[in-house]
Amino acid sequence: ELKVEQNPLFLSMQEGKNYTIYCNYSTTSDRLYWYRQDPGKSLESLFVLLSNGAVKQEGRLMASLDTKARLSTLHITAAVHDLSATYFCAVDRGYGGATNKLIFGTGTLLAVQP
Amino acid sequence: DTAVSQTPKYLVTQMGNDKSIKCEQNLGHDTMYWYKQDSKKFLKIMFSYNNKELIINETVxxxxxxxxxxxxxxxxxxxxxxxxxxAVYFCASSQNRDYHQSGYYNEQFFGPGTRLTVL
Known part of the structure; x- marks a missing residue:
């Protein structure tokens, strides 16, 4: 069964610092997604990574995918308070035909302190 | 102009009752899902429908x-x-005709969630 693990589970960081969230998964997949969830809110799609070596950047966030290592990273550059949220990675597990199934990671709660 | 909507947002009820949650999407997507998010924020798929046909039915x-x-x-x-x-129940939808060289991919768009509390 596909397992998706994120670390750290909780990250407290100061504004202006850099850090990386890691997402490891246990079986082959070359499609991975990152989502953001604010407290009490829905999940917002951040990045779609569709091949080995894929790198996507949006503002202070950059995501990458290494399918051989079964690892995706979400790098935060010069953190600001507005980035405080829970971040989930989700691995796409094909389900046959045109249907896919996402297995979500445990989530990383990011708290950016002033 | 809401993409994926759910009603109600909050649902408080007694044990033994029967309740329904509704979900609608106006994105023209083919596939819809139900997820359960528990108190530890763990998110797990429950069901998936593609064009009204049940595709995924997890151990529910x-x-x-x-x-x-x-x-x-x-x-x-x-x-x-x-x-x-x-728990919080989320509805989501996706357009499974999105295709990349490695096959279909599945960016899912989530509704606002329904927080269900059973007393």
Missing amino acids: PNRFSPKSPDKAHLNLHINSLELGDS
Whole structure:
């Protein structure tokens, strides 16, 4: 069964610092997604990574995918308070035909302190 | 102009009751999903429908029954509610015709969630 693990589970960081969230998964997949969830809110799609070596950047966030290592990273550059949220990675597990199934990671709660 | 909407946003009910949650998407997507997010924020898929056909049915008690009257709507009916059903339920949708060289991909768009509390 596909397992998706994120670390750290909780990250407290100061504004202006850099850090990386890691997402490891246990079986082959070359499609991975990152989502953001604010407290009490829905999940917002951040990045779609569709091949080995894929790198996507949006503002202070950059995501990458290494399918051989079964690892995706979400790098935060010069953190600001507005980035405080829970971040989930989700691995796409094909389900046959045109249907896919996402297995979500445990989530990383990011708290950016002033 | 809401993309994926759910009603109600909050649902507080007694054990043993039956309740429904409704979901609608106006994105023209083919596939809709129900997820359960527990108190530790763990998110797990429950069901998936593609063009009104049940595709994914995870290990979910029979008390949970999804219904899709058309591809824009997916409702979740829960019978005989139990304390352990308390969670946030999210509806999502995706357009499975999005294709990359490695096959179909599945960016899912989530509704606002329904917080169910069973007393």
